[in-house]
Amino acid sequence: xxxxxxxxxxxxxxxxxxxxxxxxxxxxxxxxxxxxxxxxxxxxxxxxxxxxxxxxxxxxxxxxxxxxxxxxxxxxxxxxxxxxxxxxxxxxxxxxxxxxxxxxxxxxxxxxxxxxxxxxxxxxxxxxxxxxxxxxxxxxxxxxxxxxxxxxxxxxxxxxxxxxxxxxx
Amino acid sequence: xxxxxxxxxxxxxxxxxxxxxxxxxxxxxxxxxxxxxxxxxxxxxxxxxxxxxxxxxxxxxxxxxxxxxxxxxxxxxxxxxxxxxxxxxxxxxxxxxxxxxx
Numbered sequence: 001x002x003x004x005x006x007x008x009x010x011x012x013x014x015x016x017x018x019x020x021x022x023x024x025x026x027x028x029x030x031x032x033x034x035x036x037x038x039x040x041x042x043x044x045x046x047x048x049x050x051x052x053x054x055x056x057x058x059x060x061x062x063x064x065x066x067x068x069x070x071x072x073x074x075x076x077x078x079x080x081x082x083x084x085x086x087x088x089x090x091x092x093x094x095x096x097x098x099x100x101x102x103x104x105x106x107x108x109x110x111x112x113x114x115x116x117x118x119x120x121x122x123x124x125x126x127x128x129x130x131x132x133x134x135x136x137x138x139x140x141x142x143x144x145x146x147x148x149x150x151x152x153x154x155x156x157x158x159x160x161x162x163x164x165x166x167x168x169x
Numbered sequence: 170x171x172x173x174x175x176x177x178x179x180x181x182x183x184x185x186x187x188x189x190x191x192x193x194x195x196x197x198x199x200x201x202x203x204x205x206x207x208x209x210x211x212x213x214x215x216x217x218x219x220x221x222x223x224x225x226x227x228x229x230x231x232x233x234x235x236x237x238x239x240x241x242x243x244x245x246x247x248x249x250x251x252x253x254x255x256x257x258x259x260x261x262x263x264x265x266x267x268x269x270x271x
Contacts, residue, residue: 010192017221050252057223061191108261111235113228116260120224123259 027082067095186218189226217248
């Protein structure tokens with residue numbers, strides 16, 4: 001597990017995303033070891049990293065801009081767990097919490113200029129769990145991205161590389 | 170982030186490199202406002218050097234797109250790849266920006 005704690009301000013966004021990018025590579029390399037044994041199928045690096053980095057970037061923005069109101073009055077603690085089958089990232093902050101269910105989906109047809117952050121997070125991650133902080137406990141955002149192939153080309157490659165009976169996760 | 174604006178006779182080329190995000194989008198905004206104020210009708214946004222974009226960066230480009238269109242012009246976004254292209258596709262902006270051909 002990797003732990004990083006930074007002030008909740010946009011100035012630390014790039015540092016956090018570099019760490020996340022690096023963790024994606026670690027998760028993939030952990031996956032490569034078990035992929036050889038046919039236990040897991042790996043996604044291509046670029047979309048996997050792009051999607052995880054996009055999601056965490058939006059989550060960090062939300063905390064810095066809305067949770068702490070741009071004032072960096074608290075910290076963001078990240079916990080990154082790369083595993084062969086999935087990458088889990090937990091963000092904790094003590095800023096203002098929000099109700100994810102009260103955030104409407106953006107109306108993409110009308111080209112919104114804001115309100116796309118949570119949509120990006122939900123679209124790119126497989127699991128999004130948000131627990132608002134209470135009684136001094138921090139807000140907890142838990143994000144999971146599964147290791148799996150998504151494109152048809154990747155699927156056929158996976159079939160060629162491993163047991164034909166094994167279905168992609 | 171680095172950016173440059175080059176005005177040709179007909180086309181304005183805006184090149185944005187590096188990261189266009191919540192941190193850097195405010196630096197680009199005055200240039201976008203000026204392009205609109207100058208009533209440039211044909212704007213090409215070259216993103217071939219863009220490494221990362223977030224929803225704030227997207228918001229800035231969409232705002233430019235809408236305002237130039239409202240003045241009867243057009244904005245063509247080209248050169249997006251990797252993470253920025255993934256975001257444009259998710260938000261269905263690849264077709265809007267003309268980025269699908271990259």
